Amino acid sequence: MRLDLSHIQRWIEPGSRVLDLGCGDGEFLETLQRERQVRGTGIEINEDNINVAIARGLNIIEQNMDHGLDNFPDQSFDTVVMAHALQAVHYPDRVLEEMLRIGRECIVTFPNFGHWRCRLHLGTRGRMPVSEFMPHTWYDTPNIHFCTVRDFEALCQERSIRILARDFVGNSNDSTQALATTWPNLFAATAIYHITR
Amino acid sequence: MSADTDTHSVGIVSPRTARFEEPLMLACGRELRGFELVYETYGELNPEKTNAVLICHALSGHHHAAGYHSAQERKPGWWDECIGPGKPIDTRRFFVVSLNNLGGCHGSTGPTSVNPETGKPWGPGFPPLRARDWVHSQARLADLLGIDCWAAVVGGSLGGMQAMRWALEYPQRLKHCVVIAAALKLSAQNLAFNELARQAIFSDPVFAEGNYIYSGEVPEKGLALARMVGHITYLSDEAMANKFGRELRAGSLDLGSEDDIEFQVQSYLRYQGSQFSSQFDANTYILMTRALDFFDLAREYDNDPVKAFSHATCGFMVISFSTDWRFSPARSREIVDALIAAGRPVTYTEIEANEGHDAFLMPIPRYLAAFSAYMQRVGVDD
Numbered sequence: 001m002r003l004d005l006s007h008i009q010r011w012i013e014p015g016s017r018v019l020d021l022g023c024g025d026g027e028f029l030e031t032l033q034r035e036r037q038v039r040g041t042g043i044e045i046n047e048d049n050i051n052v053a054i055a056r057g058l059n060i061i062e063q064n065m066d067h068g069l070d071n072f073p074d075q076s077f078d079t080v081v082m083a084h085a086l087q088a089v090h091y092p093d094r095v096l097e098e099m100l101r102i103g104r105e106c107i108v109t110f111p112n113f114g115h116w117r118c119r120l121h122l123g124t125r126g127r128m129p130v131s132e133f134m135p136h137t138w139y140d141t142p143n144i145h146f147c148t149v150r151d152f153e154a155l156c157q158e159r160s161i162r163i164l165a166r167d168f169v170g171n172s173n174d175s176t177q178a179l180a181t182t183w184p185n186l187f188a189a190t191a192i193y194h195i196t197r
Numbered sequence: 198m199s200a201d202t203d204t205h206s207v208g209i210v211s212p213r214t215a216r217f218e219e220p221l222m223l224a225c226g227r228e229l230r231g232f233e234l235v236y237e238t239y240g241e242l243n244p245e246k247t248n249a250v251l252i253c254h255a256l257s258g259h260h261h262a263a264g265y266h267s268a269q270e271r272k273p274g275w276w277d278e279c280i281g282p283g284k285p286i287d288t289r290r291f292f293v294v295s296l297n298n299l300g301g302c303h304g305s306t307g308p309t310s311v312n313p314e315t316g317k318p319w320g321p322g323f324p325p326l327r328a329r330d331w332v333h334s335q336a337r338l339a340d341l342l343g344i345d346c347w348a349a350v351v352g353g354s355l356g357g358m359q360a361m362r363w364a365l366e367y368p369q370r371l372k373h374c375v376v377i378a379a380a381l382k383l384s385a386q387n388l389a390f391n392e393l394a395r396q397a398i399f400s401d402p403v404f405a406e407g408n409y410i411y412s413g414e415v416p417e418k419g420l421a422l423a424r425m426v427g428h429i430t431y432l433s434d435e436a437m438a439n440k441f442g443r444e445l446r447a448g449s450l451d452l453g454s455e456d457d458i459e460f461q462v463q464s465y466l467r468y469q470g471s472q473f474s475s476q477f478d479a480n481t482y483i484l485m486t487r488a489l490d491f492f493d494l495a496r497e498y499d500n501d502p503v504k505a506f507s508h509a510t511c512g513f514m515v516i517s518f519s520t521d522w523r524f525s526p527a528r529s530r531e532i533v534d535a536l537i538a539a540g541r542p543v544t545y546t547e548i549e550a551n552e553g554h555d556a557f558l559m560p561i562p563r564y565l566a567a568f569s570a571y572m573q574r575v576g577v578d579d
Contacts, residue, residue, distance in 0.1 A: 039542075041537075041542075041543075047546075047549075047563055050546055050567065051563070051566045051567050051570050052570075054544055054546070054567055054570035054571050054574075055570035055573060057573075057574045058544075059512075059542045059543055059544050060544050060545070060546070061533060061537070061543065061544070061545045062545055062546045062547050063545075071530070071533070071534040071537055071538070072537060073537075073538050076537075076538075076540070
C-alpha cells in the first residue's frame with residue numbers, strides 16, 4: 001500500500017464511519033475494514049476501479065466530486081479521507097469545506113509541489129516538472145491544482161481549519177525522511193494533514 | 198443459440214404453479230380469495246435455504262426469466278443474460294425464483310383468470326393492484342418454498358420498485374436489494390406516457406371497456422399502439438439511430454418517385470406492437486401500468502424517502518444507464534442519496550450504454566461485471 005495511506009491508518013478510530021473520496025480500487029478502504037473494522041464508503045469515477053472495489057465487497061458510489069457532495073448529510077461520517085486527489089479537483093477549497101461539513105475529522109494527502117526536485121526542475125530547466133512521481137505533461141495532467149505545504153497551511157489558516165496533526169513523507173530512503181520532517185516544504189514528497197473545524 | 202448449444206444456460210426449465218388458499222388482503226381494500234402464481238426456479242436450494250434470490254419482473258415481464266422451455270425454443274428467458282452458470286446471478290451458487298406477478302397474463306391469477314364467484318373471467322373487474330400486493334403475494338411463495346430470508350431480491354425497472362418495496366415491507370426477509378434502472382416514483386412525463394398507452398387501448402372499439410374478454414375478440418390495434426408508445430420510451434435516440442437510422446424498408450425518396458415509403462423504424466415498431474398484442478392481455482396491461490403509476494415508495498413515510506429507507510436493514514446495489522430517459526440516472530441517484538442519508542450500505546454505478554432503458558436486459562460488459570462483482574458478496578451461508 002502507498003506510504004501515505006499506511007500513515008493515515010493510525011488516525012482512524014476502530015469501528016468508525018469512513019468516507020474515502022476518490023477511493024481508487026478500494027485497497028485502502030478494504031484494509032481499514034479489515035484492520036480497523038470501519039464502516040466504509042468510497043466515491044470513485046473510474047469504472048475499472050469501481051468494479052474492482054465492488055468485488056472487494058466495498059460500498060462504492062460512482063460520483064464526481066467536482067459536481068458536489070451535497071448528497072452527504074452534515075457530520076454523517078467520523079472521518080472523511082481524500083488521498084492524492086486534492087490537486088485533481090476543480091475547486092480544492094470547496095471540496096475541503098465539504099469534507100469538513102460531512103466529517104467530524106478529515107485527512108488529506110497531496111504531493112508537495114514545493115519539493116526541491118520540482119523547484120530544481122523548474123528553476124534550471126524552466127519547464128514544468130515531469131518525473132516518476134509526477135509523470136504527466138502539463139497539458140494532459142489530471143493534476144490541475146498543485147500546491148505546496150506552505151500553500152496548504154495558509155489556506156487552513158485563512159479558512160479557520162484546525163490542523164490536528166501533520167505528517168510528511170520524503171522519498172524512499174531514511175535520510176530524506178528526516179529532512180522531510182525538518183523542512184517539509186523543501187523535502188516532503190507527500191504531505192499528510194489531519195484536520196477539523 | 199438453443200438449449201443444446203448454450204453452455205451458459207440453465208438449460209430446459211419447466212414452470213410450476215403454486216396455489217394459495219388463504220385470502221390475500223389487497224391495498225385497494227378488497228380481498229382476493231385464493232390465487233395462483235406460476236413460477237420457475239433455477240439452481241438448487243441449499244439445505245439451510247439461505248441461497249435464494251427472487252427476481253421481480255418489469256411491466257410486461259413474466260416468470261420465464263432464464264433457460265428454455267423446450268429444445269425447440271429459439272429464444273431463452275427474458276433475463277438469460279444475467280441468470281445462469283457463471284452469469285451475474287450465478288445458478289451454481291444461487292437458487293433463483295422467478296414468478297409471473299399476480300394480475301399477470303402468463304399463468305398467475307389475473308384478469309384473464311376465472312373469477313370463482315362468477316364462473317367467468319375477471320376481465321376489467323379484477324381488483325386494482327399495487328406493488329406491495331405483488332410483494333405480499335411473493336412472500337407467500339417464499340413461505341411455500343420454505344425461504345425465510347432471500348439472499349437477494351433483484352429487479353429492473355418496475356421490478357426494482359418491487360425490490361425496494363420488499364426492503365420496506367419485509368426488512369427481515371432479505372439480505373440484499375438490487376435495484377436496476379428504477380425510480381422512487383414516476384415523474385409526470387412517465388405518467389403521461391402510461392396514460393397515452395392506456396388511451397390507445399381505450400380508443401380501440403374492440404376493447405369495449407375491457408369486456409372484449411367475454412366476446413373472444415382482442416383489441417389488437419389498441420394494444421399494439423400502446424406497446425409502440427412504450428417501446429419508444431425503452432430505447433434511446435442513439436439506439437434508434439444505430440439500429441435504424443433513416444433506412445428505408447420500402448420505396449424510394451428519389452425525386453420523381455411516388456412509391457409508398459416505409460422507414461425501417463416504422464416496420465420495427467409495428468412488428469413489436471403486433472407481436473406484443475398477440476401475447477399480452479389488454480386489461481392486464483392497464484392494471485400493470487396503473488400499478489406503476491401508483492407506486493411511490495415514500496408516500497406513507499411522510500413522502501420522505503430517507504425516512505422510508507430507515508426501515509430497511511439490507512444492503513443495496515443501485516445501477517443506472519447513461520441514456521435511459523425513462524428512469525434516468527438522476528432518478529437512481531435520488532434512491533442512492535436517500536439511502537446514504539438513511540445510513541444504509543449502498544453501492545451505485547452508472548453504466549455508459551447506448552441502449553436506453555432496455556440496457557438492463559443487455560449483455561453490456563461493464564454492467565455484467567459490476568452486477569457479478571456485487572452478487573459475489575451476497576452470501577449464501579448465513
